[in-house]
Structures are given as C-alpha cells and as structure tokens.
Amino acid sequence: MSTRTTVAPNDLRAFWMPFTANRQFKSAPRMLVSAEGMHYTSADGRQILDGTAGLWCVNAGHKRPKIVKAIQEQAEELDYAPAFQMGHPKVFELANRLVDLAPEPFEHAFFTNSGSESVETALKIALAYHRAKGEGQRFRLIGRERGYHGVNFGGISVGGIVPNRKMFGTLLTGVDHLPHTHDLARNAWTRGQPEHGAELADELERIVGLHGPETVAAVIVEPMAGSTGVLMPPKGYLERLRAITKKYGILLIFDEVITGFGRLGAPFAAEYFDVMPDMIVCAKGLTNGVIPMGAVLTTAEIHDAFMQGPEHMIELFHGYTYSGNPMACAAGLGTLETYADEGLLTRAAELGPYWEDALHSLKGLPNVIDIRNMGLIGAIELEPIAGAPTQRAFSAFLKAYEKGCLIRTTGDIIALSPPLIIEKAHIDQLIGTLADVLKGLE
Numbered sequence: 001m002s003t004r005t006t007v008a009p010n011d012l013r014a015f016w017m018p019f020t021a022n023r024q025f026k027s028a029p030r031m032l033v034s035a036e037g038m039h040y041t042s043a044d045g046r047q048i049l050d051g052t053a054g055l056w057c058v059n060a061g062h063k064r065p066k067i068v069k070a071i072q073e074q075a076e077e078l079d080y081a082p083a084f085q086m087g088h089p090k091v092f093e094l095a096n097r098l099v100d101l102a103p104e105p106f107e108h109a110f111f112t113n114s115g116s117e118s119v120e121t122a123l124k125i126a127l128a129y130h131r132a133k134g135e136g137q138r139f140r141l142i143g144r145e146r147g148y149h150g151v152n153f154g155g156i157s158v159g160g161i162v163p164n165r166k167m168f169g170t171l172l173t174g175v176d177h178l179p180h181t182h183d184l185a186r187n188a189w190t191r192g193q194p195e196h197g198a199e200l201a202d203e204l205e206r207i208v209g210l211h212g213p214e215t216v217a218a219v220i221v222e223p224m225a226g227s228t229g230v231l232m233p234p235k236g237y238l239e240r241l242r243a244i245t246k247k248y249g250i251l252l253i254f255d256e257v258i259t260g261f262g263r264l265g266a267p268f269a270a271e272y273f274d275v276m277p278d279m280i281v282c283a284k285g286l287t288n289g290v291i292p293m294g295a296v297l298t299t300a301e302i303h304d305a306f307m308q309g310p311e312h313m314i315e316l317f318h319g320y321t322y323s324g325n326p327m328a329c330a331a332g333l334g335t336l337e338t339y340a341d342e343g344l345l346t347r348a349a350e351l352g353p354y355w356e357d358a359l360h361s362l363k364g365l366p367n368v369i370d371i372r373n374m375g376l377i378g379a380i381e382l383e384p385i386a387g388a389p390t391q392r393a394f395s396a397f398l399k400a401y402e403k404g405c406l407i408r409t410t411g412d413i414i415a416l417s418p419p420l421i422i423e424k425a426h427i428d429q430l431i432g433t434l435a436d437v438l439k440g441l442e
C-alpha cells in the first residue's frame with residue numbers, strides 16, 4: 001500500500017466534472033487518492049473495493065508493476081514522436097501484438113486516444129472504404145436504440161441513449177437505428193444470453209429495405225451493450241446481424257470498448273460469440289486505463305482497399321496528434337504482457353459461474369426486478385421510484401461507497417464489472433455489501 005499522503009484540494013469550483021452531478025458531488029466529494037490491486041484508497045483513508053474496474057477499463061487491477069515500469073522507462077527514453085509521416089518502434093510492436101491477440105481476420109490496427117475517437121475513426125473508415133471501392137453512395141450508418149458509442153458527434157448519432165443526444169442539435173444525417181433488445185417480460189433473470197429476441201435483428205432487413213441496401217455503409221453495435229445497463233445479445237441475434245449485413249455488402253462494426261480485453265472470458269467478444277465483424281473498436285482495457293488509448297482493428301480487405309494511387313500520397317486523411325503516442329504504447333505493451341502472464345483474458349470464464357451464483361443470490365431483495373450476467377459483468381435492475389427515475393440506484397451507489405465498495409449505476413440499473421484479478425473473497429464482499437445496501441434502500 002502507498003505510504004504517500006495526499007491532501008484533498010479544498011476549492012472544487014473550477015473543475016467542470018464529466019458525466020457527474022457536479023453540485024451533489026461538490027457538496028459531499030468522493031475523492032480517491034491512490035490505488036493498488038483491487039482497491040482504491042479514499043481521501044479519508046478508507047479502502048474502497050473496485051467493483052467497476054474504474055470505468056470498465058482497469059482490467060488488470062491497479063498499479064501493476066509491469067505497466068508502471070514500462071511508462072517510467074518510456075518517459076526517460078522517448079517522450080513523444082510525431083504521429084504523421086514518422087514512426088517509433090513501440091507503435092509497430094503494439095499493433096502486431098494487438099492483431100495477434102485479435103481473432104484471425106483482423107490484421108491492422110489504427111490508433112486513437114479513446115473509445116469515442118475509435119468510434120469516429122471506424123465510421124469514417126467505413127464511409128471511405130466504400131468510396132475507395134467506387135461505392136460512394138453508401139453513406140448511411142445504422143446504430144441501435146440504447147447503444148453507447150462515446151460522446152462525439154458520430155458516436156451520439158449512431159448511439160441511442162436519449163439524454164446523450166437530445167441537447168445536441170441535428171447530429172449526423174443519414175442515420176437510422178435498430179430496436180434495442182431489452183425485454184424484461186420475456187428475459188428477466190437470465191444467466192448468460194437471453195432466449196428471446198433474435199428476431200429483432202430482422203428489423204435490419206426492414207431498415208435496409210426502406211432506405212435501399214445500396215445506400216447503407218455500416219451497422220455498428222456493442223456485441224454486449226454495457227453503458228446502457230448491461231444488455232446481453234439474445235441467442236442468435238448477432239449471427240443474424242452478420243448474415244444480413246453480409247447479404248447486402250454492409251460493413252458490421254463491433255464496438256468492443258467494454259467487451260475487449262477479457263471482460264466476457266475471451267480476449268474479444270467477437271471470439272466469445274464466434275461472430276466476426278469487419279471492424280472492432282476498442283480502448284479502455286488496451287492500456288488498463290492508465291494512459292488514454294484506443295484502436296480500430298480492421299481486416300486486410302478494408303485496409304488494402306486504401307492502398308492504391310501514387311505511393312507518396314497519404315491514403316487515409318485521418319489521425320490524431322497522439323495516435324500511437326509512445327507513452328500509451330508502452331502502457332499498452334505492459335498491459336498485454338500482464339494479461340498474458342496472469343491468464344487474465346480468460347479468467348472471467350473460470351470465475352464466471354461463481355460470479356453468476358453470487359449475483360443471482362440477490363434475487364428477492366426489495367425492488368430488484370432483474371439480474372443478468374455474463375463473464376465478469378453483471379447488472380441488477382431496480383424498480384424506479386415513481387416520479388424520480390435514477391434516484392434509487394444513485395442512492396445505492398452512495399450507500400455502497402459509504403460501505404467501502406465502488407459500483408456504477410446507469411438509470412436504475414447497477415452495473416458491476418470488477419478488475420479481472422478479482423478473488424472469490426472480493427466477490428463475497430461486493431455482493432454482501434450490495435445485499436445490505438438493497439435491504440436498507442427506500
């Protein structure tokens with residue numbers, strides 16, 4: 001444990017906090033000052049069990065030695081190299097390691113700095129790919145209700161979380177949405193993939209028919225929707241999306257920002273579900289959340305479509321100042337090594353049954369209307385308080401924090417996604433704390 005003491009700053013006004021109830025927070029701040037393994041230390045000196053891997057990103061747990069060392073050494077050696085028209089060894093090494101880890105069809109990695117930027121990058125590649133192949137009339141993008149694809153304009157346009165969209169004007173044109181798959185009436189209390197809802201993928205046929213298949217560039221979905229409250233794909237659903245997109249020459253993009261890097265028990269959800277999209281969007285667990293980084297993985301077919309024209313010409317007019325930043329690459333390499341050394345990318349499959357039973361033991365507690373799980377992810381859905389949606393879950397979040405556990409809530413759903421190093425005793429503590437919290441809630 002760290003012996004360093006940190007004084008909490010006492011003027012909180014300047015910082016406009018993201019996705020936070022700023023006034024509530026500043027009236028009763030929750031400050032974290034250090035972290036190690038499965039725990040945070042709060043400013044008031046308490047150990048807080050991390051039930052959310054930070055924000056679904058610290059998959060290897062906190063302060064992991066190989067990652068810390070990699071960053072320290074990189075800062076001494078090469079702090080920054082221009083991302084355009086120049087290279088450095090670690091960015092090539094990381095791209096190779098990443099495509100080795102990914103399922104077979106993925107041969108190229110384009111680096112970004114976040115999940116949101118990865119989404120924008122994938123959508124742009126999809127449009128440009130069709131144009132490079134002489135099909136520039138394919139400009140439509142299809143997302144899904146309740147989808148979360150980050151917060152930039154492309155991502156909120158294809159995304160389907162209403163508060164993330166409604167304040168921000170007209171968004172992208174040429175976008176349509178599949179229906180979401182949440183169906184408590186038929187699928188409540190499901191362990192793993194729900195039985196019902198594969199037919200919802202057939203809505204894609206209707207949407208494509210409405211617009212003309214030759215105008216559709218790509219469909220983007222989270223294979224398992226995380227931020228909206230953990231919605232598993234119904235059995236057969238992803239397979240149908242794949243079949244329909246293939247039939248019409250439409251690219252399928254999996255947003256694996258949460259599912260990537262072992263969350264379900266395989267390195268990527270594409271492998272877990274055995275459904276191969278044309279692009280994988282990832283971020284978060286790529287660097288264990290330590291340094292911002294994201295990536296888009298593509299097939300050779302997509303990459304090679306751009307490799308034409310004079311050789312001195314830039315093939316894709318897209319990239320970020322920090323694409324493949326040396327510090328992020330070092331963190332990524334340290335992270336992938338840690339995952340490999342400790343078998344973390346399949347650990348969720350081993351611990352899954354214990355996790356599942358522990359979660360479902362909360363069935364029957366007051367206001368719990370559904371529990372669902374897969375790999376090392378779980379959701380507990382609460383009946384909203386009439387006239388005050390989100391309040392019950394937010395109270396649960398505050399109470400759990402008081403009792404030493406960090407959980408996450410979205411709407412009236414508690415979402416759990418602990419670091420993949422979690423032990424059974426931590427699971428018992430997390431679920432035991434939640435049981436106490438739920439029993440004491442209004």
Ligand SMILES: Cc1ncc(COP(=O)(O)O)c(C=O)c1O
Binds near residue numbers: 116
């Ligand atoms: C599926 C998905 N896509 C994109 C993002 C956006 O990632 P970032 O916050 O790194 O921009 C997230 C973040 O939670 C996500 O869950």
